[in-house]
Amino acid sequence: MDELSLSVLIGTLITLILLSAFFSGSETALMTLNRYRLRHLAQEGHRGARLAQRLLERPDKLIGLILLGNNFVNVMASTLATVIFMRLFGEAGIAIAAGALTLALLIFGEVAPKTLGALHPERIAWPAAYVYTGLQKVAGPLVWAVSLLSNGLLRLFGVHVTAAGGHNLSRDELRTLLGETGGLVSERYQTMLIGILDLEEAKVEDIMVPRQEMGGIDLEADWDEILRTIGSTPFSRLPVYRGTLDHIVGTVNLRHLLPIAQKGELTLKTFMRSVEEPYYVPEGSSLHTQLLNFQREKKRMGLVVDEYGDILGLITLEDILEEIVGEFTSQPAAESPEIQPQEDGSFLIDGATPLREINKRLGTDLPTDTANTLSGLILEHLQSLPEAGMRLEMAGCTVEVTRIARKVVEQARLWPSLEHATELEP
Structure with a gap:
């Protein structure tokens, strides 16, 4: 190197530092790429994304190639820096070169490019993918040998490169990912997607209409009373029974009765022709499973039964869909007759209100594993009336029982946080 001028050596040193910056920044960029966006772009035909995805399929080879190049240019830079500073400062230049080069590589070859790669991974990763694809072909045998030795060392510690797990997301991880989409997905769509994820965890008894609130048509009533029930009900489908709900005959779609009524032919006999066989749903079924069952059986309403065949309640297809898209006709929490806000920050809540509805509307975290309604949760908590x-x-909530009726909590006052209740204590 004695024949080379000082300017050539300095120019070569700067080039080597830039190459070190490229290796460091591109490594960070490739490793911090969003794998799901990368997969999407690759499927869309993005050339750089396809090359990057292919490189990341074998990270051991990619890292080996990057480190091979980075270490080579760093060693060369160290040698050149020593030569340059020895020409300038003599023997003392060795120590100066070590300090100056360490600082230069740390700032320009590591911290700055790695930060840039982490902040803008795609801008750096796509061009780098072309470079590394070409380098792999040139330095293939050497990279293969380095990977073989490093993988062999990892096997001694029980680590197998080919057995590395994929990037599958769990339900909770996907829920978190949806929450971090920001403005890319509207809040409404986020709520709907999270509602779909929650279908697997929720059970039919969590949202069913309980037996004591079920309406229906009693065939033992006189015909005029049956007609009044048909004319006054807000529902399109009703269960049909004799005497009590323990003797279910079937279900009827009231819309099928309209053409018959318009012709003036609606009688008990023609009414019975419209009654369909009852469809039963076992308690404990997940909403996801029941949604598929409704779709497969072409049903829109089912009667929830326990292991002894006793009727527990009623569930409809609309009830499940409302868990995804929100309620179709009900009012928001501030106007809901079941959840009434008070001036002191509390809420008067009907005891039969489902816990899932309370949690959804008020943002609380009341447990739903042992009870379905607020009344049931209070009784379960106290083990007495x-x-x-x-x-x-x-x-984390304070609940005050305000009204008892028929051996259940008919109404209660709930403070969503303990602080609100503490402020009201006498």
């Missing part, structure tokens, strides 16, 4: 005015704390 409470008295009006009794207060208890559950899942």
Whole structure:
């Protein structure tokens, strides 16, 4: 190197530092690429994404290639820096070269390019993918040998490169990912997608209409009363029974009765022709499973039964769809007759209100694994029938029983956080 001028050596040193910056920045960029966006772009035909995806399929070879190049240029830079500073400062230049080059490589060859690669991975990764694809062909045997030795070392510690897991997401991870989409997905769509994910965890008894609130048509009633029930019900489908719900005959779609009624031919006999066989749903079924069952059986309403065949409640296809898209006709929490906001920050809640609905509307985290309604949760918590005015704390909320009727909690006052209740204590 004695024949080379100082300017050539300095220019070569700067080039080597830039190459070190390229290796460091491109490594960070490739490793921080969003794998799902990368897969999407590759499927869309993006050339750079396809090359990057192919490189990342064998990270051991890619890392080996990057480190091979980075270490080579760093060693060359160290040698050149020593030569340059020895020409300038003599023997003392060795120490100066070590300090100056360390600082230069740290700033310009590591920190700055790695930060840039982390902030803008795609801008750097796509061009780098072309470079590394070509380098792999040139330095293939050497990279293969380095990967073979490093993989052999990893096997001694029980690590197998080919057995590395994929990038599959769990339900909770996907829910978190949806929450981080920001403005890319509207809040409404996020809520719908999360509702779909929650179908697997929720059970039919979580959203069913309980038996005591079920309407229906009693065939033992006189015909005029049956007609009044048909004319006044807000529902399009009703169960049909004799005497009590323990003797279900079937279900009827009231819309099928309209053409018959318009012709003036609606009688008990023609009514019975429209009654369909009842469709039963076992308790404990997930909403996801039941949605598929409704689709397969071409049904829109089912009667939920326990292991003994007793009727527990009623569930419809609309009930499940509302868990995804929100309620079609019901009012928001501020106007809901079941959840009434109060001036002190509390809410008066009907005891039969489902816990899932309370959690969804008020943002609470009341447990739903042992009870389905607020009344059931209070009774489960106390293991006895409470008295009006009794207060208890559950899942960060304060609940005050305000009305008892028919051995159940008919109404309760709920403070979503303990701070609100503490402020009201006498």
